[in-house]
Amino acid sequence: MIRKLIIFSLIISSFTSCNRVSKDDSHYIKINTDKGDIIIKLYNQTPKHRDNFLKLSNENFFNGQIFHRIINNFVVQGGDPSTIIAKPDSLxxxxxxxxxxxxxxxxxxxHKKGAVGMAREGDDINPEKKSSGSQFYLVKGKVYTNEQLDDLENKRDSKNKNNLYKKLLQEKxxxxxxxxxxxxxxxxxxxxxxxxxxxxxxxxxxxxxxQRKIYTTIGGIPHLDGNYTVFGEIVEGQNIVDELSSVNTDKNDRPLKDIKFNISVVK
Structure with a gap:
């Protein structure tokens, strides 16, 4: 009887998962890891990033790579093709x-918790904020207070003012x-x-x-908003990201034990 209930529960769970993926016109991809699967919905509002990620996934571009950068309460990052043959202690x-x-x-x-974004080079060499063609990150983040968000606003204004000063000075x-x-x-x-x-x-x-409601309840990484392209969100498996986020890493934020992954298109 118990075995039948377990099987029935698995069938219902599988049906619920498939139904969640198929009930809209969005595309979904699956990141498979040893710790479990992560299902990601790709946003139709970002068609260039969506189509590129689907293309790479269909070409098995990501398969066998490792998450080369993990920072607790921040991000889990992958997409470097050279990590397929990753060497110990290498950056x-x-x-x-x-x-x-x-x-x-x-x-x-x-950048709410569960958001998926593309990494990029800094503004000094990439002022147009163009994204890397393959390096992506999964947002873990943390919960903020309103006072902390106030402080981030002030820091953003200070940076913007300094950039304006540099621009005016250069023009003059x-x-x-x-x-x-x-x-x-x-x-x-x-x-x-x-x-x-x-x-x-x-x-x-x-x-x-x-933003304030999300960052003070769900959490995320608010200071990245407006600076990086967010092109999807995790719909299943956030617990896997939470677990990955807490692994031990070296001084370069690379996990001490390699975490390989494969990516496939679900829909």
């Missing part, structure tokens, strides 16, 4: 599919490039004096009510 994360994807950053698609210096001598000290001082009145007219960064 990975510098390789990908060999091309970039145009950013598809959408305000409503945020460039406009005087034909002069024999340019007094950069005086120019810098004048821009510094003018920046406050200019900054007052700029809109300040504010988390929406939706």
């Amino acid at each position: 990975y994360g510098n390789k990908d599919s060999g091309y970039l994807i145009d950013a598809e950053i959408i305000d409503s698609l945020i 210096i460039s406009s005087l490039k034909n002069q024999k001598k340019v007094d950069t000290v005086s120019i810098s001082l004048n821009v510094s004096i003018a920046i406050d009145s200019i900054w007052e007219k700029y809109p300040k960064y504010k988390f929406t009510e939706k």
Whole structure:
């Protein structure tokens, strides 16, 4: 009798899982690990990232790779093809599919717990925020207080103000490039004096009510919003990500014991 109940329960569970995947027009992929499967819904709002991930998955691009970067309460990251033949104690994360994807950053698609995003190079060499062609991350994150979110808003504004200062300074210096001598000290001082009145007219960064509700309850990584493309979310297996997030790692955030994975298209 117990065996029959277990089998029946497994059938119901399987049916529920399949029904959840098939009841909309979204595409789904499955990440298979030794610890269990993770089912991810790919957003139709980010078609370039969706189609690229489906293409790579169908080509078995990810199969045999390892999660080369795991940071507790932050992310689980993979997508470096060189990790298929990973060597002990080696640093990975510098390789990908060999091309970039145009950013598809959408305000409503945020870094809540369970979100899936694409890694990228920093703004200094990638100001357009283009995504890596294959390196992705699964969001674990953490729960924030409203006071912590206030602090993140202030930090974002400070960074934006500093970037505006650099832009204005560079524009001013460039406009005087034909002069024999340019007094950069005086120019810098004048821009510094003018920046406050200019900054007052700029809109300040504010988390929406939706973001605040999610980050103070479910959690996530709010400071990544607006900087990286979120192209999907975990619909099953978040507990697997939670477990992976807590594994022991070395000084480069690589797990001490390799965690291999395969990715296939479910729908």
